[in-house]
Amino acid sequence: MVSAPFLVSAPGKIILFGEHAAVYGKPAIAAAVSLRSYLLTTKHAAEFSDCVTLEFPDVKLQYSWKIHSLPWNVVPKRSMDTVRPPSELNTALMEALEQSLVAVLNPLQRSAALAFLYLYLCLCSPDMPGMTFSVRSTLPIGAGLGSSASVSVCLAAALCLLSGEVSPPETKGDDDSDFNAANYASIELIDAWAFLGERCIHGNPSGIDNAVASHGGAVMFQRMTKGNPNVRESMRNFPPLKLLLIDSRQPRRTAVQVANVATLLQNYPLVTEPILNGIQALTSEAYKLLLMPKEKCDDVWEERLRELVRVNHGLLVALGVSHPKLEAIRMAADELEIGETKLTGAGGGGCAITLVKRDVEESRILELKERLEGHGFEVFETSLGGFGAGCLLPTKSDAAEWEEWEDKLFSLHHMLGLGDREDIQKTVGVGSIDGWAFW
Numbered sequence: 473m474v475s476a477p478f479l480v481s482a483p484g485k486i487i488l489f490g491e492h493a494a495v496y497g498k499p500a501i502a503a504a505v506s507l508r509s510y511l512l513t514t515k516h517a518a519e520f521s522d523c524v525t526l527e528f529p530d531v532k533l534q535y536s537w538k539i540h541s542l543p544w545n546v547v548p549k550r551s552m553d554t555v556r557p558p559s560e561l562n563t564a565l566m567e568a569l570e571q572s573l574v575a576v577l578n579p580l581q582r583s584a585a586l587a588f589l590y591l592y593l594c595l596c597s598p599d600m601p602g603m604t605f606s607v608r609s610t611l612p613i614g615a616g617l618g619s620s621a622s623v624s625v626c627l628a629a630a631l632c633l634l635s636g637e638v639s640p641p642e643t644k645g646d647d648d649s650d651f652n653a654a655n656y657a658s659i660e661l662i663d664a665w666a667f668l669g670e671r672c673i674h675g676n677p678s679g680i681d682n683a684v685a686s687h688g689g690a691v692m693f694q695r696m697t698k699g700n701p702n703v704r705e706s707m708r709n710f711p712p713l714k715l716l717l718i719d720s721r722q723p724r725r726t727a728v729q730v731a732n733v734a735t736l737l738q739n740y741p742l743v744t745e746p747i748l749n750g751i752q753a754l755t756s757e758a759y760k761l762l763l764m765p766k767e768k769c770d771d772v773w774e775e776r777l778r779e780l781v782r783v784n785h786g787l788l789v790a791l792g793v794s795h796p797k798l799e800a801i802r803m804a805a806d807e808l809e810i811g812e813t814k815l816t817g818a819g820g821g822g823c824a825i826t827l828v829k830r831d832v833e834e835s836r837i838l839e840l841k842e843r844l845e846g847h848g849f850e851v852f853e854t855s856l857g858g859f860g861a862g863c864l865l866p867t868k869s870d871a872a873e874w875e876e877w878e879d880k881l882f883s884l885h886h887m888l889g890l891g892d893r894e895d896i897q898k899t900v901g902v903g904s905i906d907g908w909a910f911w
C-alpha cells in the first residue's frame with residue numbers, strides 16, 4: 473500500500489479514425505500523445521485530517537468534504553469472486569452523491585468532482601487520513617484529446633495505489649516491450665476503474681480513451697457488444713505519421729456531442745446506421761494500411777490514408793459533430809494543399825488533425841500555422857505513442873532524500889496550482905525528470 477505524497481500521470485490521445493462510431497461497438501484507432509495530466513496526492517495537516525480536498529485549478533475547482541459526511545453507507549459491496557469493478561455505475565451511489573455535490577453547479581467542475589467522489593468512495597475507506605488531490609493537465613481541456621480519460625486514469629491509479637488494489641510499477645527490462653504480468657494486471661484494473669470515471673464525466677464512453685491513457689502506445693479498440701469483451705489490439709509498429717494538431721479553441725463537452733449523435737440515431741436509424749457502418753469500414757481499411765510493413769508505406773499508401781482521413785471527416789460532418797471553426801481549419805489546410813484534415817475526438821469544436829503530405833515544403837506548413845494562429849487557433853507539436861499511466865514515488869531509503877523530496881514537493885504543489893503548461897512539463901513532466909515508472 474502506498475501513502476501520500478506521490479504523483480501519478482496519464483497521457484491524452486488522438487483518435488485517428490472511428491470516433492463516435494466507437495460508442496456503438498465499431499472499431500477505432502487511437503494513439504497516446506505526449507501531453508498529459510498529473511495528479512499530486514498529499515496528506516493534510518493534522519487540523520484538517522477529517523477532510524478530503526480537491527484542487528482542480530484547470531477547471532477552477534477547489535472543494536473539501538468532511539470524510540464522514542460522504543455517503544459511505546450506500547457504497548456497493550465488492551464481489552469476492554472478481555477484482556474488476558462492474559462496467560455500469562451504481563444508481564444508488566450516484567443518487568447519494570447528488571447530495572454531496574449540491575454546491576458544485578458548473579458542469580465541468582461537477583463531472584470531474586463526481587468522477588473523483590465515485591472512485592474515492594468505491595476504493596477508499598472512511599478511516600483513511602485526510603488528503604488533497606491536485607490535478608493539472610498539459611492537455612487542452614474539452615478539446616478532443618481525452619483530458620477526461622487522462623484525469624480518470626490518474627484518479628483511478630492514485631486511489632488504487634492508496635487502497636492497495638495495485639502496487640507501484642515493477643521495473644521492466646531495458647527493452648520497453650518486456651511483458652510484466654504484475655504490471656499488466658495493475659494497469660488493467662486501473663483502466664477498468666477509469667472507465668467508471670469516464671462514465672461519470674460523459675455518460676456513455678466507448679472506453680477507447682481510458683484504454684489509451686492507461687496502456688499508452690497506439691491501439692485498435694472495439695467496445696464489447698452482446699457480451700463479447702472489449703478488443704484492444706496494440707499496434708506496435710505504428711508508422712511515423714506527419715501530423716499537425718490544431719485546437720480550434722471552441723469549447724464543447726463530449727457528453728453533449730455523444731448525446732446529439734444518440735438522438736440522431738434514434739430519430740433517423742436508417743440514415744445514421746449506414747454512416748456508422750461507413751466509419752467502421754473505413755477504420756478497418758485504415759487498420760490494414762497502418763499495419764503494412766515499412767517498405768510498403770509508399771506514396772500510394774500515403775494517399776490512401778489521406779483519403780480515409782477525408783472520408784472520415786465527411787461522415788463526422790454528416791453526424792453533425794463538426795463546427796464552423798473546424799471547417800475553417802480544414803479549408804485553410806486544403807487551400808494550401810498541405811494534406812487532409814479531420815476533427816478528432818467528439819468534435820463540435822476542439823481539435824482537428826491534418827495528415828501532412830510527405831513532400832510539402834516546410835514554408836507552406838509555416839504559412840498554415842501562421843494563418844491558423846492568426847485566427848486564434850493553437851497549433852500543437854506532439855508525438856504519437858509513448859508511455860501510458862505511471863507514478864513517481866519518493867524514495868524512502870534515507871531521511872535526507874525524503875526531506876529533499878518533501879521540499880521539492882512543496883514547490884511542486886504550488887507549481888501544480890499555478891504554473892502554465894511548460895512549467896508543469898518542466899517541473900514534474902514525464903520525459904523531463906527522472907524517477908517516473910510505468911505499469
Ligand SMILES: Nc1ncnc2c1ncn2[C@@H]1O[C@H](COP(=O)(O)OP(=O)(O)O)[C@@H](O)[C@H]1O
Pocket residue numbers: 509528529530531579580581582583584585607608609612613614615616617618619620621623673674724725726727817818
Ligand atoms: N485538468 C483537469 N482538471 C479537472 N477536471 C478535468 C481536467 N481535465 C479534464 N477534466 C474533466 O473532463 C471534462 C472534459 O472532458 P470531455 O468533455 O470528455 O473532453 P476531452 O476529454 O476531449 O478533453 C472536464 O469538463 C472536466 O470535468
Ligand SMILES: C[C@@](O)(CCOP(=O)(O)O)CC(=O)O
Pocket residue numbers: 490491492493494495615616617618619620676677678679680681726730816817818819
Ligand atoms: C466521441 C468519442 O468517440 C471520443 C470522445 O473523445 P474526447 O472526450 O472528445 O477526447 C466518445 C468515446 O469513444 O467515448
Ligand SMILES: [Mg+2]
Pocket residue numbers: 618619620621674681726
Ligand atoms: Mg473526454
